[in-house]
Structures are given as C-alpha cells and as structure tokens.
Amino acid sequence: MKSDANPMHKAHNAPRCRAKAKTTGKRCKAPxxxxxxxxxxxxxxxxxxxxxxxxxxxxxxxxxxxxxxxxTLMALLKVARGGAASLAR
Structure with a gap:
C-alpha cells in the first residue's frame, strides 16, 4: 500500500539559509x-x-x-646539573 504523504514535505518546511547577497540584498533560498x-x-x-x-x-x-x-625534560636537566655542581665543590 502506497502512502499519500509527500516525502519532500519535510524538506520544503526546512529552515532557510540566512545569508544575503551583497549587491541585491536578497536571501539565499537553500535549506x-x-x-x-x-x-x-x-x-x-x-x-x-x-x-x-x-x-x-x-x-x-x-x-x-x-x-x-x-x-619537563629541561626542568629535570636543571635539577641534575644543580646536583652535579654541588658534588663538584
């Protein structure tokens, strides 16, 4: 049994694009x-x-x-160099 409902009904009622043309000021009609x-x-x-x-x-x-x-690596190197410098004294 075939339905009489139009499958494009939802598409026709879709909200339309709000973009406007610079020259004419007309809105786009695409969904x-x-x-x-x-x-x-x-x-x-x-x-x-x-x-x-x-x-x-x-x-x-x-x-x-x-x-x-x-x-993180540079911070670890700084700590390691500080420890090595204190051992050398």
Missing part, C-alpha cells in the same frame, strides 16, 4: 544545514579538520604535548 543558520554553500560545517586529519599538518613537532615534554 540551512541542521544545527546551522546557513547552507553548506555559505559555510555550514566548514573549516579544516584539526591535527593529523588536516592535510597541511606536517609532524606536530610544536604541539602542546611535545612542548610540555620538552619543558
């Missing part, structure tokens, strides 16, 4: 992406991924974790 106020053409869900998923991410040599490890 907004869920959870956003604009459509995919106007930036919804955009932005590059972070970390290794980003194509421009090279190695992470200056990531927060590496910098924290570097600080």
């Amino acid at each position: 907004a992406k869920r959870g956003w106020k604009v459509c995919r053409m106007h930036g919804a869900g955009g932005g590059a991924p972070t970390g290794p998923d980003n194509g421009a991410w090279v190695h992470g040599d200056r990531s927060q974790a590496v910098e924290q490890n570097r600080r």
Whole structure:
C-alpha cells in the first residue's frame, strides 16, 4: 500500500539559509544545514579538520604535548646539573 504523504514535505518546511547577497540584498533560498543558520554553500560545517586529519599538518613537532615534554625534560636537566655542581665543590 502506497502512502499519500509527500516525502519532500519535510524538506520544503526546512529552515532557510540566512545569508544575503551583497549587491541585491536578497536571501539565499537553500535549506540551512541542521544545527546551522546557513547552507553548506555559505559555510555550514566548514573549516579544516584539526591535527593529523588536516592535510597541511606536517609532524606536530610544536604541539602542546611535545612542548610540555620538552619543558619537563629541561626542568629535570636543571635539577641534575644543580646536583652535579654541588658534588663538584
């Protein structure tokens, strides 16, 4: 048995993109992406991924974790050098 409900009914009632054209001032008529106020053409869900998923991410040599490890190592070296200097006296 076929339903008489129009499957596009939900799509027609979807909230519309709030982006406006600079020259005409007319709003975009595309449906907004869920959870956003604009459509995919106007930036919804955009932005590059972070970390290794980003194509421009090279190695992470200056990531927060590496910098924290570097600080810890330098603090340990400072303590070790101080202890060695006191033994040499």
